[in-house]
Amino acid sequence: MTKGYRDNAPISASAFLDELMRLKRGSVSRRHFLGVTGLGLATAVLSRELILPRPAFAAEDLGTKMSIATWPNYHDPATFEAFTAATGVAVEVNVFGSNEEMLAKLQAGASGWDLFVPTNYTISTYVKLGLIEALDMAKLGNFDGSTQNTRFTSEGTIDGTVYAVPKNWGTTGFAVNTGKLKTPVTSWKGFFEAAKGEADGRVMVHDYQLTTIGSALKVFGYSFNSIDPAELAKAEELLISVKPHLYAISSDYQPAMRATDAWMTMCWTNDGAQLNRDMPEIAYVLGSEGGEIWTDFYAIPKDAPNKPAGYALLNYLMDPANAVKEHIANGAPTTDSRVAALLPKEMLENTILYPDEAALTPLEFGAAVTLTDPARAELMARFKSA
Amino acid sequence: MAMSAAGKRRAVTGLLVAPAAAWLVVFLVLPFIAIVVFSLGERAPEGGYQPALTLAQYMNLPARAAAFWNTLVLAPIGALACLVVAYPVAYYLAVKADPRWRLLLVSLVVVPFWTSLLVRTYAWMYILGSRGIPNLLTLVGIEDVRLLNTPFAVLVGIVYGYLPLMIMPIYVSLEKLDRRLLEASADLGARPVSTFLGVTLPLSMPGVMTGVALVTILLLGEYLIPQLLGGGKVFFIGNALVDLFLQSRNWPFGSAIAVTLVLVVVVVLLGAMRLAYRVAGTRQVDLV
């Protein structure tokens, strides 16, 4: 190396090392170090040149991309477009058909999600396995715990720590195309009978152990959450006898119902409301024996690659003005009185969203044990591969 | 000190094969050992794997008998269905087609391979769904036909996806066929059918065997086509395997099934080679 080259360098190698050692010893400030070595200037230039300008209000660097894991037909696409327009962060939506599938992805590591939508009964397990963050409520100014209906929201908080905040609640019943299926179906027993009879080849069940096994258990009057081997055996027998008559095993049943490929399906409130809104001949029914009542929450995985964006989107979704649009699009009932105040009257009076209390009474919330119980998991897998 | 000629030669050979050897060991042998070890373990309480030394997973294999059976039936049926469609095409290309157009026609068989199989299979979801063929059938008065999510739909997807792999080897073996043999046979007064049965078909047997073996073996591990066209109802063992990792989170049982599937593939492959030897007089089943 020539002397001339060294002279032109902002700082010589040995001087750089001296400065570095002084920095390490703490005798210079970082600013002095960066100033002397020219690194500060370099990084400033680089960041100006390389990193795209951000909207002024973003206090934290939100990046340009984030990813959310959620359920089929669950959001207003306009919500994410508006969020992207406001923050410059594009949102990738991944769709899942069961909580087990979400758990499997998180357990394998590196899901890549910054936000996801687990159901009430799974949260305690996620916390136990250390897969989700305790939420930093300071970043969620739009959330107000006092306006939440605690009947639906208590499972998001464990030992006083908030791990998840609610998206909406709902029920699990079934949707029937009354134009195709003439006999009225009012119970889970009737659901499975019609699947083998009048609607042979036209019925769908979820690709989800909780609801598929749970609903089969209700036919016999057992608990939706049973893990009793004898009771599960009865449910398995029923499911396997029905399987050859099913149209499909899938949690994304809206396309098949809309195309009338399928005439009847296990169904969540929100899908039932959407289907009924667009095709009034599709009715949403709660099985008379009971079934599931649930709340879906938002949570942030511990290994989320872009947590700032995860929090930003979550806070955005907690703003009642934004949340109400989500409810209008997905047709699920709200847990938040601020949102309920903004909902149109016809939604609040819609019995698909808000059934009377008598219809809700026999419903059960999912139990944590069903998520990890090996017998239920294996039963579902056997049913699918039979 | 200079290396001896033999030593130098050995060193060069070693350098040439070392990267491939390392790749094979690290990404084939080690993963296989890993699933064998996992298959002897237990499912952790919340799912996943925990170490153990038990054959319990293998004892539970009958719980997936239906999926194994489906696969072992549908894979050869799929390959034979492929063969039935592919043979006339290969024959036409090799024997009947105008030589000027032959190259183009052969290329057209391969081009679909260049679009995503996923996207093409998705197109079949539309064609077989109620807006597709069933909708056309209602125009002629046939109502409520259901095609999607049936074994038939899966079979269509299989024939569609694997057809080029069946046409090519048969075409190659027929192309080698000496046309003078066919003419000689005709000159000797043989009817076209007996020429075909006596001359063409036997000569194309190596290609047929290669195609059938190749497609059968690839089908043993099929996942996508049953997943998309079978509606989660028509399960191949590949689907059962994915399900164990993606839903039930039973890694040890999944590993045991993976090990078993590999053994099944090996047995089928050896069987195919045997059959090929008997039928076509060659032990070689070219897989490439």
Next chain:
Amino acid sequence: MRALVTAVYVFLYAPIALVVLFSFNAGRHASEFTGFSLQWYGKALSNPFLTEALLNSLIIAFTSAGTAAVFGTMAALGLERLGPRTRAVFDGLFAAAIVVPGVVIGIATLVALVEVFRFVNPVLTFLWPGDTPPKAGLGFFSIIAAHGLFSLALVTMIVKARLASLGRDIVEASSDLYATPFTTFRSIVLPQIFPAVAAGFLLAFTFSFDDFIVAFFVAGSKTTLPIYVFASIRRGVTPEVNAIATMVLVSSILIIAVARLLLTERRAS
């Protein structure tokens, strides 16, 4: 006969025609044609997730096929010089790499790598001087490695077959003329085997570019084009995916056509 063959070609191309047709759909569903529009091409090219997935797939396919072409050719040359027993071991491993189903390769690689990371990451954390040690995880590396395995076997088999048809005479004649081994390789062997290497590379590239199931297991949070398409099918496909598929189809047909033209011209001159 002709009618039958025509029917098969229609069978082969009808779904592709449908994919292309819907890429020009004005509506947002890939199932109901509501009018002609090019908007989805614009949307596809400006969708950061879709373009990232496409770019990832290209990087992975190039790297895995390229590495496989080099290492596979080396292996094919080296195998010729090995004893019969060692060669049989290699042949068996290469055959296994080809016939073992992708779903098993994906799962086995995932299982093995998760174990390796569980061991390596604490070590990395312990040794790393700074506060945020790098974490080994699934991603480009694992996809390239798993794709490379199949590709390596593919290239080796193809080049080996070509070498076998070459015969040793030509190589020996050249050495008799006092050419150095490297000169012999460059001027005699390489031109002869080049078409095989190129064919192997192309096949490997196609395999990697189209593979879903292996990448599905070992991709971690990375998205390849097939993974993106699979996720879109679950989400409800928009014609964006059709637009990308059409662009991929057209560019690959162009590449094949150009390669054909170049090769025939070379042969003619």
